Amino acid sequence: xxxxxxxxxxxxxxxxxxxxxxxxxxxxxxxxxxxxxxxxxxxxxxxxxxxxxxxxxxxxxxxxxxxxxxxxxxxxxxxxxxxxxxxxxxxxxxxxxxxxxxxxxxxxxxxxxxxxxxxxxxxxxxxxxxxxxxxxxxxxxxxxxxxxxxxxxxxxxxxxxxxxxxxxxxxxxxxxxxxxxxxxxxxxxxxxxxxxxxxxxxxxxxxxxxxxxxxxxxxxxxxxxxxxxxxxxxxxxxxxxxxxxxxxxxxxxxxxxxxxxxxxxxxxxxxxxxxxxxxxxxxxxxxxx
Amino acid sequence: xxxxxxxxxxxxxxxxxxxxxxxxxxxxxxxxxxxxxxxxxxxxxxxxxxxxxxxxxxxxxxxxxxxxxxxxxxxxxxxxxxxxxxxxxxxxxxxxxxxxxxxxxxxxxxxxxxxxxxxxxxxxxxxxxxxxxxxxxxxxxxxxxxxxxxxxxxxxxxxxxxxxxxxxxxxxxxxxxxxxxxxxxxxxxxxxxxxxxxxxxxxxxxxxxxxxxxxxxxxxxxxxxxxxxxxxxxxxxxxxxxxxxxxxxxxxxxxxxxxxxxxxxxxxxxxxxxxxxxxxxxxxxxxxxxxxxxxxxxxxxxxxxxxxxxxxxxxxxxxxxxxxxxx
Numbered sequence: 001x002x003x004x005x006x007x008x009x010x011x012x013x014x015x016x017x018x019x020x021x022x023x024x025x026x027x028x029x030x031x032x033x034x035x036x037x038x039x040x041x042x043x044x045x046x047x048x049x050x051x052x053x054x055x056x057x058x059x060x061x062x063x064x065x066x067x068x069x070x071x072x073x074x075x076x077x078x079x080x081x082x083x084x085x086x087x088x089x090x091x092x093x094x095x096x097x098x099x100x101x102x103x104x105x106x107x108x109x110x111x112x113x114x115x116x117x118x119x120x121x122x123x124x125x126x127x128x129x130x131x132x133x134x135x136x137x138x139x140x141x142x143x144x145x146x147x148x149x150x151x152x153x154x155x156x157x158x159x160x161x162x163x164x165x166x167x168x169x170x171x172x173x174x175x176x177x178x179x180x181x182x183x184x185x186x187x188x189x190x191x192x193x194x195x196x197x198x199x200x201x202x203x204x205x206x207x208x209x210x211x212x213x214x215x216x217x218x219x220x221x222x223x224x225x226x227x228x229x230x231x232x233x234x235x236x237x238x239x240x241x242x243x244x245x246x247x248x249x250x251x252x253x254x255x256x257x258x259x260x261x262x263x264x265x266x267x268x269x270x271x272x273x274x275x276x277x278x279x280x281x282x283x284x285x286x287x288x289x
Numbered sequence: 290x291x292x293x294x295x296x297x298x299x300x301x302x303x304x305x306x307x308x309x310x311x312x313x314x315x316x317x318x319x320x321x322x323x324x325x326x327x328x329x330x331x332x333x334x335x336x337x338x339x340x341x342x343x344x345x346x347x348x349x350x351x352x353x354x355x356x357x358x359x360x361x362x363x364x365x366x367x368x369x370x371x372x373x374x375x376x377x378x379x380x381x382x383x384x385x386x387x388x389x390x391x392x393x394x395x396x397x398x399x400x401x402x403x404x405x406x407x408x409x410x411x412x413x414x415x416x417x418x419x420x421x422x423x424x425x426x427x428x429x430x431x432x433x434x435x436x437x438x439x440x441x442x443x444x445x446x447x448x449x450x451x452x453x454x455x456x457x458x459x460x461x462x463x464x465x466x467x468x469x470x471x472x473x474x475x476x477x478x479x480x481x482x483x484x485x486x487x488x489x490x491x492x493x494x495x496x497x498x499x500x501x502x503x504x505x506x507x508x509x510x511x512x513x514x515x516x517x518x519x520x521x522x523x524x525x526x527x528x529x530x531x532x533x534x535x536x537x538x539x540x541x542x543x544x545x546x547x548x549x550x551x552x553x554x555x556x557x558x559x560x561x562x563x564x565x566x567x568x569x570x571x572x573x574x575x576x577x578x579x580x581x582x583x584x585x586x587x588x589x590x591x592x593x594x595x596x597x598x599x600x601x602x603x604x605x606x607x608x609x610x611x612x613x614x615x616x
Contacts, residue, residue: 006478007476007595008476008479008540008542008567009475009573010598010602011540011541012543012570014537014540016537019527019534020526021525021526021527021535022525045313046312046315047316048315048538048561050536050538051535052526052535053535053537055537057312057541060599060602065595149536149538149562151315151318151560151561152318152562153427154424156318158536173528189528190533191525197318198426198428215427217427217429217434227418227429228317228318232316
């Protein structure tokens with residue numbers, strides 16, 4: 001891991017913890033951004049952790065760029081030796097895989113896809129060496145995912161699955177981005193999953209939809225009073241559902257009676273590295289009681 | 290109608306409520322938003338006696354038509370979009386009085402891209418996360434989270450009473466919209482090392498043209514040579530194209546070049562992150578200039594150091610400080 005520092009003009013510092021994605025790089029980025037937040041440095045206006053990097057926006061009239069750069073570098077050694085344990089929460093996301101809306105959308109944009117004769121799920125299953133779509137969905141929904149970044153658009157989580165690298169799902173993005181993606185689509189591009197918080201353009205492969213809104217600009221949905229639900233460091237677990245439960249959940253959200261399943265958990269990177277299956281089993285036990 | 294308001298007779302092309310933005314939520318994917326030409330909005334606000342951060346309207350390319358329910362003091366700055374009151378032309382960069390029932394409209398654009406309409410008392414839509422700016426992609430803030438539509442009745446706040454009819458900003462105090470020879474200053478960095486030395490030199494030598502895909506999210510440029518990449522084995526998670534990186538945050542003003550072909554400069558409604566490499570960042574002093582560029586306008590990028598960027602920032606700050614004495 002080679003950390004690289006760069007100025008983004010006169011108002012940003014960009015820190016690449018590692019060129020490649022790993023949970024170690026994500027934890028180091030999270031640890032450094034937490035240190036910056038706790039240091040409460042005058043002039044720092046935005047602290048944005050990403051998958052394997054982070055970005056600080058600052059006012060150079062308050063703090064000189066080089067002074068801030070030196071302070072950030074000072075946090076690096078501590079972040080490396082910091083205990084890689086976080087107090088976080090696991091959130092269950094019900095998913096209707098292979099739903100009619102993403103299916104209709106992917107058919108409309110077939111000429112922008114690597115494999116015009118297959119659905120996104122069929123293509124992803126094949127390039128990841130799964131015998132069929134059902135076993136691919138089972139793998140997608142079996143192990144939990146880390147929210148390794150929130151962004152692109154409001155409240156959109158980038159997710160990284162808690163499995164060994166050789167088990168990571170990897171798919172290329174569409175050859176050319178779509179101009180439309182249904183709201184709440186479960187997507188995947190490169191090694192990252194995502195949930196599209198709003199309808200709009202997108203390049204990730206589309207696997208399904210969740211009935212559970214994750215961004216509400218009006219702040220009216222009970223669990224979205226703060227407009228969005230996800231923060232970097234959250235853990236997600238997808239649960240496959242059928243159409244009947246999808247419709248019932250949509251109705252419950254409209255009626256204001258839906259309560260998402262959210263349970264506080266502790267996650268230790270060292271424990272996960274030593275025993276991924278056992279660590280995931282404990283996370284799911286916490287979620288399902 | 291609200292006590293003090295205006296009714297939208299014609300909305301223009303994309304007229305939105307903007308103030309100086311909504312900092313503090315970029316880590317959740319909510320961009321700053323706010324006026325793309327901040328200097329112009331601040332100048333318009335000062336001309337009508339508003340605080341710098343009062344909400345006004347940003348009109349792009351085509352002005353709206355607005356009928357006022359009450360007497361008001363109005364100033365238009367930024368693009369050369371000549372205002373008219375009941376059909377009679379009014380001066381730009383000046384405060385003029387509007388009587389209840391009168392209609393503010395605009396002649397065709399003569400220069401620049403975005404005009405700012407400040408009204409004494411400011412636009413009184415509710416604050417969302419500390420700002421009245423519109424973030425249309427997230428349906429947040431402004432007037433119902435969107436650009437204005439015909440029939441909207443937009444509420445106005447109470448004037449401070451310090452604005453005065455006829456107040457004007459003389460030419461030397463403005464930042465003139467440039468027709469040609471526009472140079473945008475850039476600090477190379479971020480993933481600058483990913484392109485070859487020839488590509489690095491070529492980017493600053495070439496003349497680029499603003500593409501039609503230019504909006505509040507970002508400005509795309511065309512016409513320069515394709516950038517060649519330094520060969521490498523793509524890192525895990527980055528994606529297969531040489532212009533891909535492991536998805537990272539995007540600075541405001543950062544220049545991404547998907548596929549190495551068309552640079553995109555992110556602006557106030559930036560997507561907060563993604564998987565394209567960036568070659569550097571436009572300096573804060575030149576962000577307003579980008580907001581006034583028209584499609585097809587030729588532009589060159591100029592490489593500057595961080596110290597030069599800070600010096601340019603100081604010049605802009607001095608220009609703002611001088612506003613008060615000039616008006």
